[in-house]
């Protein structure tokens with residue numbers, strides 16, 4: 232027995248060991264009978280195909296627990312997980328000093344147990360924001376929120392959408408509570424706080440509808456200003472929510488990814504869905520990302536149409552409502568398979 236333990240009375244050691252053992256048993260029982268809900272992983276975890284880059288999907292705990300086809304399609308197809316809503320401010324931090332990580336923990340635990348990458352989403356977004364966070368000392372609350380969330384998942388989240396959708400469609404900065412109070416430097420604060428909380432995570436600026444035109448130019452200009460101010464930004468996320476009748480071509484996305492690369496930044500297609508699920512639209516994004524050295528992955532925003540945020544009737548995802556693969560799935564996965 233190590234000398235330092237010999238100095239402790241045997242009775243004390245016995246009590247300590249017993250207490251530890253009891254706590255361990257309680258933890259197991261707690262999870263089995265009424266602990267926080269988990270993703271019901273099967274005994275045998277299906278292996279997704281071998282992709283050259285992460286292919287991800289947004290996941291929600293409710294559907295994963297209720298719909299076997301949804302969870303099975305996710306496990307056997309995707310190698311990256313983005314919590315669809317579980318990490319949003321209103322969910323994890325509903326009141327000052329009150330936190331609820333149950334759903335986020337369940338999704339991150341499942342990703343770790345199935346060896347999938349995790350994209351944390353989002354740290355700061357003015358949607359799904361509890362009213363308390365939008366008034367008073369918004370900077371302190373922003374720092375506290377980002378620091379707590381990033382620290383909790385340090386080492387388990389590969390990329391964070393640090394700032395989500397800071398631009399209006401005309402390319403101007405959204406007048407959210409932080410912009411109104413601090414001006415553009417609120418973005419600097421968010422990124423610097425995230426970097427300090429987890430120096431390893433890659434930090435992204437994520438935007439909707441910015442694949443083309445004035446919004447893309449404004450997004451690149453913003454990223455350039457941040458980089459030139461020494462803000463620790465690593466990448467830009469293009470969400471690519473689109474439609475079968477009007478989607479960014481492979482060439483447009485290739486130019487976007489190259490322009491982002493010229494800033495020295497990584498790029499990710501972060502939330503793709505295509506109303507009508509045109510295979511050409513999915514193939515365009517998959518080929519552009521596969522061919523771009525700085526594209527770190529592609530994530531679709533959901534798994535099956537049944538649970539799509541945009542509505543089952545839009546048929547926007549690679550799997551139908553029953554979890555059957557559509558032609559879009561082959562169009563999406565083909566270009567990303569390791570050659």
Ligand code: G3I
Nearest residue numbers: 289315316352353358359395396439470502532539540541
């Ligand atoms: O959890 C509550 C539930 O308790 C309540 O009964 C129910 C009915 O009111 O609402 C549930 O919350 C909903 C939440 O999704 C979880 O299902 C919210 O009302 C609903 O607004 C929310 O929608 C999410 C939306 O972001 C919010 O803006 C979508 O699921 C989610 O897919 C969507 O995702 C966003 C990305 O985060 C950012 N980029 C755009 C993308 C699409 O809007």
